[in-house]
Amino acid sequence: MKAPVRVTVTGAAGQISYSLLFRIAAGEMLGKDQPVILQMLEITPALEALKGVAMELDDCAFPLLAGMVCTDDANVAFKDTDYALLVGARPRGPGMERKDLLEANAAIFSVQGKAINDHANKNIKVLVVGNPANTNALIAQRNAPDIDPRQFTAMTRLDHNRAQTQIAQKTGKTINDVKKLTIWGNHSSTQYPDLHQATVDGADAMGLIEQSWYENEFIPVVQQRGAAIIKARGASSAASAANAAIFHMRDWALGTTEGDWVSMGVYSDGSYGIEKGLIYSFPCVCKNGDWEIVQGVSINEFSKAKMLATEKELQEERDAVKALLP
Ligand SMILES: NC(=O)C1=CN([C@@H]2O[C@H](COP(=O)(O)OP(=O)(O)OC[C@H]3O[C@@H](n4cnc5c(N)ncnc54)[C@H](O)[C@@H]3O)[C@@H](O)[C@H]2O)C=CC1
Numbered sequence: 001m002k003a004p005v006r007v008t009v010t011g012a013a014g015q016i017s018y019s020l021l022f023r024i025a026a027g028e029m030l031g032k033d034q035p036v037i038l039q040m041l042e043i044t045p046a047l048e049a050l051k052g053v054a055m056e057l058d059d060c061a062f063p064l065l066a067g068m069v070c071t072d073d074a075n076v077a078f079k080d081t082d083y084a085l086l087v088g089a090r091p092r093g094p095g096m097e098r099k100d101l102l103e104a105n106a107a108i109f110s111v112q113g114k115a116i117n118d119h120a121n122k123n124i125k126v127l128v129v130g131n132p133a134n135t136n137a138l139i140a141q142r143n144a145p146d147i148d149p150r151q152f153t154a155m156t157r158l159d160h161n162r163a164q165t166q167i168a169q170k171t172g173k174t175i176n177d178v179k180k181l182t183i184w185g186n187h188s189s190t191q192y193p194d195l196h197q198a199t200v201d202g203a204d205a206m207g208l209i210e211q212s213w214y215e216n217e218f219i220p221v222v223q224q225r226g227a228a229i230i231k232a233r234g235a236s237s238a239a240s241a242a243n244a245a246i247f248h249m250r251d252w253a254l255g256t257t258e259g260d261w262v263s264m265g266v267y268s269d270g271s272y273g274i275e276k277g278l279i280y281s282f283p284c285v286c287k288n289g290d291w292e293i294v295q296g297v298s299i300n301e302f303s304k305a306k307m308l309a310t311e312k313e314l315q316e317e318r319d320a321v322k323a324l325l326p
């Protein structure tokens with residue numbers, strides 16, 4: 001048996017965490033041979049509810065669950081931690097855009113970035129789920145100057161998974177047949193789900209669909225899927241968001257599938273002309289616990305315009321939280 005690793009989950013009594021924690025403890029994120037210690041952070045009024053979640057985790061008798069910490073102190077929650085999933089933040093309601101949450105949520109991520117900087121393992125892998133995820137990740141990263149900025153990522157895997165299902169269903173194929181699609185940019189309604197490199201059962205995806213379906217259905221359906229779930233369920237995506245967080249961390253830690261790539265919000269190095277330092281979603285492959293941006297993807301004029309529009313939104317979000325960016 002390996003030595004246990006520490007996994008911090010914030011917002012641990014919330015709805016996403018109620019799916020997430022049990023799957024982490026079952027070994028679905030880091031492998032069936034990797035024991036975990038769960039370090040769960042909540043605000044003080046939610047500690048009683050968190051206690052109930054911890055009791056249920058106990059009652060699962062998970063062989064891989066090597067310990068639990070429940071706390072309302074970020075310095076305790078991030079102590080020596082190896083992986084952090086920053087879920088704790090307010091979700092949006094009907095009629096809101098994710099960036100409307102900036103004011104409510106941004107401060108959480110500057111405090112947590114500092115706590116990560118001061119207490120976490122320096123090799124920590126951080127995934128920000130709380131919205132607006134890319135800009136919250138930027139805030140946390142900039143408040144952790146002693147940690148490599150590449151270790152802060154934002155979740156666009158849910159968008160990636162949504163896009164995969166849309167094209168699989170349209171073409172009558174399975175998820176396993178769909179490869180190399182990309183979500184570019186922000187986890188917001190300006191994100192650009194790109195099928196130009198994607199293949200379905202070995203065939204070029206764009207050759208299997210009409211441009212009008214691509215522009216007028218596929219792209220808006222993926223961009224607006226979060227809002228459609230809120231409308232239908234009366235609450236934002238939870239189990240599917242937890243699933244995407246598991247996939248994102250699993251692939252980062254254990255590697256992506258040969259011959260395919262995934263979408264991750266990562267620190268831009270200037271690839272594809274995207275401003276360096278933004279947390280922007282790119283096509284990524286992961287190996288040996290590290291990610292890299294896939295290079296050489298050809299970008300046509302249609303794609304370029306969409307990639308720039310979502311970059312512009314990220315620049316505006318960044319400028320709106322300047323006060324929190326040291
Ligand atoms: N990136 C993505 O694809 C997705 C992101 N989200 C976002 O994830 C976030 C969480 O969503 P839900 O679990 O549905 O919300 P929720 O409201 O059910 O849970 C959030 C939890 O965070 C806790 N919390 C608030 N401030 C905190 C702090 N400073 N430290 C620790 N915990 C804190 C709350 O007490 C609450 O228990 C929202 O911002 C939502 O918009 C949701 C779905 C997908």
Ligand SMILES: O=C([O-])CC(=O)C(=O)O
Pocket residue numbers: 091092098131158225226227229236237
């Ligand atoms: O749409 C929301 O507010 C929740 C979310 O991020 C998603 O479902 O993608």
